[in-house]
Amino acid sequence: MRSRRDGAARIVVTGIGLVAPVGIGRETVWSRLLEGKDGISEVESFDASRHAAQRGGEVKHFDPSPWFRRLNPELVGRATQLAICAARQAVDDAGVLDASVEPERIGVAMGTTSGEPGRVEDFDDRYLAGELDQVGGEFVGGYPCHVIAANLAEEFDFAGPNIMIPAACAAGNYAMGYALDALRDGRSDIMLAGGADAFSRITYTGFARLGAIAPEVCQPFDKNRQGMMPGEGSAVLVLERLEDAVARGSEIYAEVGGYGLSCDAHHMTAAHPEGDGAARAMRQALEHAEADAEEVSYISAHGTGTPTNDRLETKAVRQVFGSRADRVPISSIKSMIGHTMGAASAIESAVCSLAVREGRIPPTIHFEEADPECDLDCVPNEAREIPVAVAMNNAYAFGGNNASVIFRRFEG
Amino acid sequence: MRRSSSGALKDEVIVNSTQTNGPEERVVVTGFGTICSWGEDVDQLWRHLCAGDPAYGPSSSLAEQAGDALSLQAHLQTHSAAEVSFDPRARFLGRNIRPVDRTGRLAIIAAENALESSRWTEELRGEHLVGLSLGTLFGSVQTISAFDRRGLEAGPKYVKPLDFANTVINAAAGQTAIWHGLRGTNSTVAGGSPAALQAIGQARDLLRAGRADAMLAGGAEELCFESFYGFQQAGHLATGEDPQALPFDARGTGLVLAEGAALLALETESRARERGIDARAVILGHGSAFDPSRGRKEPSAVRAVDRAVRSALADARVEPGEIDVVFAGSAGRPAADRAEALGLQSVFAERNGSGPVPVTAVKACLGESFGASGAFQTLALVLAIEHGQVPATRGLEQLPDDLVAPSLDFRRQLLDLRPRVGLVTSMGLDGNAVALVVGAPDRPVGAP
Numbered sequence: 067m068r069s070r071r072d073g074a075a076r077i078v079v080t081g082i083g084l085v086a087p088v089g090i091g092r093e094t095v096w097s098r099l100l101e102g103k104d105g106i107s108e109v110e111s112f113d114a115s116r117h118a119a120q121r122g123g124e125v126k127h128f129d130p131s132p133w134f135r136r137l138n139p140e141l142v143g144r145a146t147q148l149a150i151c152a153a154r155q156a157v158d159d160a161g162v163l164d165a166s167v168e169p170e171r172i173g174v175a176m177g178t179t180s181g182e183p184g185r186v187e188d189f190d191d192r193y194l195a196g197e198l199d200q201v202g203g204e205f206v207g208g209y210p211c212h213v214i215a216a217n218l219a220e221e222f223d224f225a226g227p228n229i230m231i232p233a234a235c236a237a238g239n240y241a242m243g244y245a246l247d248a249l250r251d252g253r254s255d256i257m258l259a260g261g262a263d264a265f266s267r268i269t270y271t272g273f274a275r276l277g278a279i280a281p282e283v284c285q286p287f288d289k290n291r292q293g294m295m296p297g298e299g300s301a302v303l304v305l306e307r308l309e310d311a312v313a314r315g316s317e318i319y320a321e322v323g324g325y326g327l328s329c330d331a332h333h334m335t336a337a338h339p340e341g342d343g344a345a346r347a348m349r350q351a352l353e354h355a356e357a358d359a360e361e362v363s364y365i366s367a368h369g370t371g372t373p374t375n376d377r378l379e380t381k382a383v384r385q386v387f388g389s390r391a392d393r394v395p396i397s398s399i400k401s402m403i404g405h406t407m408g409a410a411s412a413i414e415s416a417v418c419s420l421a422v423r424e425g426r427i428p429p430t431i432h433f434e435e436a437d438p439e440c441d442l443d444c445v446p447n448e449a450r451e452i453p454v455a456v457a458m459n460n461a462y463a464f465g466g467n468n469a470s471v472i473f474r475r476f477e478g
Numbered sequence: 479m480r481r482s483s484s485g486a487l488k489d490e491v492i493v494n495s496t497q498t499n500g501p502e503e504r505v506v507v508t509g510f511g512t513i514c515s516w517g518e519d520v521d522q523l524w525r526h527l528c529a530g531d532p533a534y535g536p537s538s539s540l541a542e543q544a545g546d547a548l549s550l551q552a553h554l555q556t557h558s559a560a561e562v563s564f565d566p567r568a569r570f571l572g573r574n575i576r577p578v579d580r581t582g583r584l585a586i587i588a589a590e591n592a593l594e595s596s597r598w599t600e601e602l603r604g605e606h607l608v609g610l611s612l613g614t615l616f617g618s619v620q621t622i623s624a625f626d627r628r629g630l631e632a633g634p635k636y637v638k639p640l641d642f643a644n645t646v647i648n649a650a651a652g653q654t655a656i657w658h659g660l661r662g663t664n665s666t667v668a669g670g671s672p673a674a675l676q677a678i679g680q681a682r683d684l685l686r687a688g689r690a691d692a693m694l695a696g697g698a699e700e701l702c703f704e705s706f707y708g709f710q711q712a713g714h715l716a717t718g719e720d721p722q723a724l725p726f727d728a729r730g731t732g733l734v735l736a737e738g739a740a741l742l743a744l745e746t747e748s749r750a751r752e753r754g755i756d757a758r759a760v761i762l763g764h765g766s767a768f769d770p771s772r773g774r775k776e777p778s779a780v781r782a783v784d785r786a787v788r789s790a791l792a793d794a795r796v797e798p799g800e801i802d803v804v805f806a807g808s809a810g811r812p813a814a815d816r817a818e819a820l821g822l823q824s825v826f827a828e829r830n831g832s833g834p835v836p837v838t839a840v841k842a843c844l845g846e847s848f849g850a851s852g853a854f855q856t857l858a859l860v861l862a863i864e865h866g867q868v869p870a871t872r873g874l875e876q877l878p879d880d881l882v883a884p885s886l887d888f889r890r891q892l893l894d895l896r897p898r899v900g901l902v903t904s905m906g907l908d909g910n911a912v913a914l915v916v917g918a919p920d921r922p923v924g925a926p
Contacts, residue, residue, distance in 0.1 A: 229669070244680070
């Protein structure tokens with residue numbers, strides 16, 4: 067792995083855009099996460115009356131139009147709407163459009179779980195209504211998930227490398243890793259990296275059938291946790307080489323240290339019983355970032371709130387961190403925004419970037435009773451102020467895909 | 479026994495090869511596997527390509543797959559497609575394939591063949607991290623759509639958890655990893671026809687970074703009523719009584735859809751040498767660019783192809799004059815084919831007296847298999863390197879006047895030529911242009 071030791075370029079985060087069930091905009095989302103605000107509400111985007119659980123992390127009162135300049139927001143799917151909202155913020159935040167960088171040197175790497183499921187849901191509604199004749203070009207034109215990355219590039223006229231990585235719930239971290247390599251290899255000068263997913267009846271139905279959805283609240287690491295909470299949202303980060311960021315006087319949130327990827331090759335929907343794959347991804351990320359486990363002062367957990375995930379994640383963290391595991395705060399913002407699928411690890415990458423810059427860690431809310439099988443410091447209920455030199459962002463996905471990314475406090 | 483076809487220069491290559499494990503190390507192809515409408519035999523695939531046979535014809539199961547044959551049949555204007563037929567029970571004898579959908583099965587079969595051909599045995603896979611990077615368009619839109627419809631019709635309690643696992647777009651890659659014990663980096667790249675080229679490029683980079691001991695890279699795509707009908711309604715399908723895929727040809731009316739999977743087995747040159755397995759080709763470089771007009775403005779589309787190719791050539795440290803052949807992605811959509819041809823013209827105008835570069839489009843035979851198609855193109859180039867022949871573009875008769883260029887030789891007949899360096903290109907439906915440079919294993923490192 068090319069790391070700083072080998073003379074590889076240092077890569078930094080210079081822009082952040084966020085849209086999540088707790089709010090819209092970087093500052094709004096960040097402050098509400100620190101307040102411990104619960105963004106979970108009754109599902110309104112489809113009829114959930116036939117489901118036992120009926121709550122989720124929807125982005126309510128979302129008007130996409132202010133974020134769009136070129137594309138027509140009504141002609142794109144909701145995941146694209148969320149992604150362009152986040153991307154517009156990030157691009158403005160980093161001053162990308164004023165940066166006199168050729169559009170051909172600006173690339174896009176995005177992750178997702180479901181792409182634009184609304185398009186296939188429309189198809190299915192027509193199929194069942196006997197109205198297949200009304201299916202037009204919008205189905206194959208708007209459904210394939212790569213349209214999210216393509217729509218971003220078209221909206222901003224970015225003509226550099228463009229990739230969509232649908233690595234399910236670890237996809238945001240895959241996109242961070244891809245962007246890091248693209249910048250280090252000189253394939254582009256600026257990368258937009260992130261993830262987006264829209265609330266979907268398909269995803270909700272699936273998790274409901276697995277019995278995985280919590281009825282009321284999402285309580286990661288709590289002894290009485292009852293499951294995950296489907297959500298939606300997007301985060302986009304602007305990444306660039308340190309020398310370029312310094313040259314144009316950009317504000318720097320964090321340095322992207324490195325990343326690790328692994329595959330359980332064990333089960334489609336269940337993690338390895340010892341957390342082996344997750345541990346390999348964490349170790350690889352630490353190695354790539356030339357970071358020592360002792361340096362890590364915050365872990366953004368995958369922390370879905372299902373009984374199994376949180377137990378196995380605890381095991382995996384212990385495998386990698388040993389006794390240090392007792393002293394590293396590890397929180398799950400999914401307690402507040404639910405599991406935003408392919409956007410989750412992108413949103414958590416934004417959170418890690420803000421945590422290392424500000425020395426503040428968002429809490430795991432709804433924590434009531436400790437679980438001996440999840441005996442880590444999960445930052446219960448209250449945000450914490452603590453210097454964070456190195457943050458680790460963990461994500462695990464269907465298909466046994468694991469991805470960890472390291473963010474470092476930028477110290478010049 | 480080691481294969482001898484890689485030639486006398488092999489020792490020189492090894493001596494010249496750069497440091498082990500690093501940004502400069504060569505990544506080689508040590509095997510490949512496939513399944514398409516012609517079956518799983520790569521030699522047979524090659525014979526058909528050289529003979530200019532169509533892989534497509536009337537499909538028997540497009541409507542049946544959706545489970546409502548009669549009423550859906552009426553919606554289809556054509557049934558022409560390249561359909562894979564295999565008996566899952568016989569093919570996966572003794573193992574439970576039921577949890578895996580059609581896309582996953584195609585990927586698993588191609589992976590099995592690629593692992594066998596590259597001699598990554600089960601035992602070796604236990605000791606080493608073999609990964610997978612898989613290109614796709616939709617994942618399995620049939621799985622996703624059927625899951626949703628069942629939830630609506632029968633009620634959410636009656637959907638199957640196993641089906642839900644397959645609704646994620648990376649399901650085929652995950653299922654393949656589980657089936658074959660592939661514990662290395664597992665990635666899915668979405669983007670339609672250029673996706674497999676992006677996946678191969680990603681795998682090359684991950685190997686150089688030491689993130690896996692070997693990677694299978696390519697793509698898989700299934701044919702199903704949902705996607706076929708969607709493409710028909712969008713006006714992308716070839717029309718007429720007997721629809722034909724006619725790349726670069728003025729008579730082209732659209733795509734003929736295909737299903738299948740193709741995967742290359744990749745590893746670093748030093749590991750291949752350690753394992754005593756011959757390199758069959760070298761992945762020299764890759765590059766990509768985006769056309770923000772998404773094909774609506776021809777100059778912008780042409781520039782994207784031009785930039786993708788130049789970026790791949792720069793990555794490979796190869797000059798345009800060194801390219802012996804182009805395996806183009808053109809599939810019979812006139813506007814997209816034009817953009818690709820004009821992009822190639824713009825790059826190869828700088829041949830400096832090397833003569834016109836032969837250009838061929840294998841989708842004339844194979845049809846458009848989206849996520850898999852870039853891998854089929856790359857496989858065809860590797861086979862051209864091995865067999866010393868370049869297949870013609872089947873059916874090419876009427877090349878538009880403005881595509882005629884002194885730098886390009888659009889092949890209408892089979893050519894006896896053993897390429898030393900070849901280029902693979904693809905332009906997606908949504909503006910993504912990707913290029914890959916592949917070399918013969920006996921081309922000396924850094925050779926002009």
